[in-house]
Amino acid sequence: MRQGRHTYRFLFLGVCLCCISFASGQDEKNRVRVSLGYTKVMPATSALTITAKYRAEEGIVATPGLDFEVFRVLEADSMVLEGSARTNSEGEAVFKLKNLNSIQPDSSGIYTYRVVSLEHPDFSEAEKDISFREALLDIGISTADSIPQLTATLTDAYSGEALEELPLRVQVQRLFRPLRIGEEFYMTDSDGSVTVPVEPGIPGLDGLITLEVVLAENDDYGSVKALVETPVGEPIKNLSTFNKRTMWSPPSKTPLFLLIVPNLLILGIWGAIVFLVINLFKIYKSKN
Amino acid sequence: METLNRHIAELAPRKFNKYGIAWLAFLGLVILASLIAYWKQLSEGLVITGMRDYALWGVYISNFVFFVAISLVGSLITAILRLTGAHWSTPITRISEIIAVAAIIMAGLTIIIDMGRPERLYYLFIYGRLQSPIIWDVIVISTYLVISLLLLYYPLLPDFAILNKYYTKQPKASKWYGRLALNWTGNPEQKKRFKKAIRMLSVLIIPVAFGIHTVTAWLFATTFRPGWDSTNFGPYFIAGAFVAGAGAVITIMYIVRRVYRLENYITDLHFDRMGRLLVLLCLVYLYFNVNEYLVPAYKNPVDEAVHLESLFTGAYAPLFWLVIIGGLIVPILVLIVPRGRKPLPVFIMGIIVVVGAWWKRYLIVTPTLLHPFLPVQGVPESWHHYFPTAPEWTITFGTLAMALLIITLLVRYLPVIPIQETAEERGIIQIEKTKAK
Numbered sequence: 075m076r077q078g079r080h081t082y083r084f085l086f087l088g089v090c091l092c093c094i095s096f097a098s099g100q101d102e103k104n105r106v107r108v109s110l111g112y113t114k115v116m117p118a119t120s121a122l123t124i125t126a127k128y129r130a131e132e133g134i135v136a137t138p139g140l141d142f143e144v145f146r147v148l149e150a151d152s153m154v155l156e157g158s159a160r161t162n163s164e165g166e167a168v169f170k171l172k173n174l175n176s177i178q179p180d181s182s183g184i185y186t187y188r189v190v191s192l193e194h195p196d197f198s199e200a201e202k203d204i205s206f207r208e209a210l211l212d213i214g215i216s217t218a219d220s221i222p223q224l225t226a227t228l229t230d231a232y233s234g235e236a237l238e239e240l241p242l243r244v245q246v247q248r249l250f251r252p253l254r255i256g257e258e259f260y261m262t263d264s265d266g267s268v269t270v271p272v273e274p275g276i277p278g279l280d281g282l283i284t285l286e287v288v289l290a291e292n293d294d295y296g297s298v299k300a301l302v303e304t305p306v307g308e309p310i311k312n313l314s315t316f317n318k319r320t321m322w323s324p325p326s327k328t329p330l331f332l333l334i335v336p337n338l339l340i341l342g343i344w345g346a347i348v349f350l351v352i353n354l355f356k357i358y359k360s361k362n
Numbered sequence: 363m364e365t366l367n368r369h370i371a372e373l374a375p376r377k378f379n380k381y382g383i384a385w386l387a388f389l390g391l392v393i394l395a396s397l398i399a400y401w402k403q404l405s406e407g408l409v410i411t412g413m414r415d416y417a418l419w420g421v422y423i424s425n426f427v428f429f430v431a432i433s434l435v436g437s438l439i440t441a442i443l444r445l446t447g448a449h450w451s452t453p454i455t456r457i458s459e460i461i462a463v464a465a466i467i468m469a470g471l472t473i474i475i476d477m478g479r480p481e482r483l484y485y486l487f488i489y490g491r492l493q494s495p496i497i498w499d500v501i502v503i504s505t506y507l508v509i510s511l512l513l514l515y516y517p518l519l520p521d522f523a524i525l526n527k528y529y530t531k532q533p534k535a536s537k538w539y540g541r542l543a544l545n546w547t548g549n550p551e552q553k554k555r556f557k558k559a560i561r562m563l564s565v566l567i568i569p570v571a572f573g574i575h576t577v578t579a580w581l582f583a584t585t586f587r588p589g590w591d592s593t594n595f596g597p598y599f600i601a602g603a604f605v606a607g608a609g610a611v612i613t614i615m616y617i618v619r620r621v622y623r624l625e626n627y628i629t630d631l632h633f634d635r636m637g638r639l640l641v642l643l644c645l646v647y648l649y650f651n652v653n654e655y656l657v658p659a660y661k662n663p664v665d666e667a668v669h670l671e672s673l674f675t676g677a678y679a680p681l682f683w684l685v686i687i688g689g690l691i692v693p694i695l696v697l698i699v700p701r702g703r704k705p706l707p708v709f710i711m712g713i714i715v716v717v718g719a720w721w722k723r724y725l726i727v728t729p730t731l732l733h734p735f736l737p738v739q740g741v742p743e744s745w746h747h748y749f750p751t752a753p754e755w756t757i758t759f760g761t762l763a764m765a766l767l768i769i770t771l772l773v774r775y776l777p778v779i780p781i782q783e784t785a786e787e788r789g790i791i792q793i794e795k796t797k798a799k
Contacts, residue, residue, distance in 0.1 A: 321493045328492045336492060336501075343505055346566055350512050353559050357519065358544040360551045 110204040112296030136165025147186040183232025209295040222306040236266030247284035278307030396760015399753040417748030422476035429469035435607025436462025437571035464768035520782035588669040589730035606719035612712030637703035689718015
């Protein structure tokens with residue numbers, strides 16, 4: 075008898091637990107993992123890259139369509155709303171920052187931003203901070219022994235000090251991915267500079283090539299990139315028909331013969347049709 | 363005057379009898395079913411069809427090419443025979459014009475059905491490139507539709523004026539025919555303008571009609587695929603279109619003759635002449651078929667060989683040989699003998715030719731798409747094959763029913779045989795004038 079009473083209690087407890095777990099399962103949202111990156115393209119383009127992912131049954135996957143608000147964190151821990159961004163199908167959002175030259179960093183020259191995800195039916199709210207210093211990367215082209223050389227100098231924008239012993243990549247801008255020049259990276263010297271000879275024979279339209287110097291994903295400064303277009307490449311002829319009138323061009327670049335001949339035919343035939351319609355009207359009017 | 367009145371009474375539009383109403387109800391039901399299927403297609407998308415990445419054109423495009431082919435008959439019977447002075451064809455000109463109008467309207471609608479998203483039609487006009495044969499097709503179809511309507515309407519002016527007077531006891535009908543007659547009295551100026559317009563239309567429609575079918579052929583020929591890669595496709599399509607159109611005219615003229623008892627107007631002579639014409643057209647089309655298949659079969663490049671094998675001995679062989687033998691060779695053999703050119707055999711051959719012409723378009727479109735130059739691999743098994751789904755068939759039958767409905771309604775409300783023209787050719791008007799004097 076006593077044993078039977080225990081059985082009922084256990085059954086009641088089991089049902090309650092099932093109900094609780096079912097109810098909590100209904101409200102359970104996926105936890106979003108947010109990562110932040112800072113990128114600067116000289117002279118004044120700065121952006122935050124927000125990446126949102128979550129753990130699904132098939133592993134870690136992108137979180138598309140998630141809205142974020144971006145705040146600038148001030149020294150007194152107050153925040154200023156800078157704007158909002160939404161992740162794309164890859165779970166990424168790029169938020170362009172205001173020109174940092176017009177914004178005062180904190181007393182140690184650090185900028186801090188916070189991104190906060192907005193309410194979403196499937197994902198729990200998440201936030202992430204990023205702090206970085208502003209770096210300046212100046213590049214120029216010079217010639218030594220008739221070999222063109224690229225010189226890049228990296229300095230801290232707040233203190234003006236040269237940044238030494240930091241790795242810089244030198245590469246040529248290409249359509250799909252950059253073409254690296256020389257070694258994998260060059261360490262800046264005590265002046266924060268690197269000097270890299272530009273190899274001859276790099277093809278470019280009319281000899282123009284765009285050289286890039288990149289400080290990649292630095293803990294303090296984020297990613298910093300500077301570009302310079304210079305006529306030190308091997309001139310090649312532009313074989314692209316992009317600006318020409320071809321059979322595969324958009325409507326604005328239809329070949330002239332195809333514009334003239336069919337349109338003349340169309341005009342001729344529709345002219346005759348208009349004449350025939352007017353003729354009907356004249357028949358209507360000439361009843362007597 | 364009595365002769366003329368009898369002539370008008372015989373040719374004036376008549377109300378449907380019970381069979382006519384039953385026919386209309388049947389067409390209405392088919393169209394209703396197709397509209398439901400089309401609604402399903404609009405809601406769920408083209409995924410409800412059998413079309414996939416490879417067979418991206420299916421029964422809709424076959425049907426479109428068929429309609430374009432049928433529409434060519436307007437230029438054949440009305441323009442070519444008129445310009446060559448073949449007056450025997452006068453009683454069947456109106457039928458061919460009606461068929462042409464119905465077919466070209468449905469050709470345009472079929473393309474919209476095939477698009478899947480009809481509300482995007484205007485993209486063609488906004489973003490269309492003049493380099494694309496699809497734009498040429500849009501232009502030439504709309505042009506041909508307008509010319510076909512004018513070619514149907516102009517010769518009707520004197521007939522509308524006659525019907526305006528004839529239906530005095532039916533004021534509503536009389537009023538409508540009067541409005542459509544555009545004050546036609548047959549005065550010298552009107553006649554002069556009328557003749558000039560008819561001559562102009564007869565000349566104008568021929569290049570446009572050839573254009574519409576050549577451009578439709580180019581939709582295929584400008585695409586690099588086995589079975590379509592031919593410089594001969596334009597004339598090949600035109601020859602096939604004449605066959606289909608002539609078959610359609612024969613079929614409709616037989617039914618109209620039976621239903622309206624027009625044996626005095628659509629005589630055995632017309633069936634004999636149309637039978638002869640069909641033999642000639644079938645022979646020309648057969649010649650083009652030999653050309654289309656023999657040359658690639660002789661050279662036999664791998665991709666063409668796979669395609670031709672599927673037609674000659676493969677999955678499509680029964681249909682292919684049925685179309686070639688049943689739809690072309692048998693009509694030639696039957697119609698070449700005088701006994702075969704009696705109305706009933708000609709009518710049966712006409713139906714066979716039309717059905718064969720429809721399946722011929724299916725064979726032009728589908729097997730080629732399933733044999734691209736790059737082999738079909740790494741895709742679901744179902745993508746290797748194509749056969750229309752039930753909604754596709756329903757919609758297709760709906761378009762055919764709509765074409766028949768347009769023809770039926772035009773036959774109901776228009777004089778199916780030109781009243782004025784036949785009266786002039788038979789000398790009835792001359793006799794009445796002499797009597798009056």
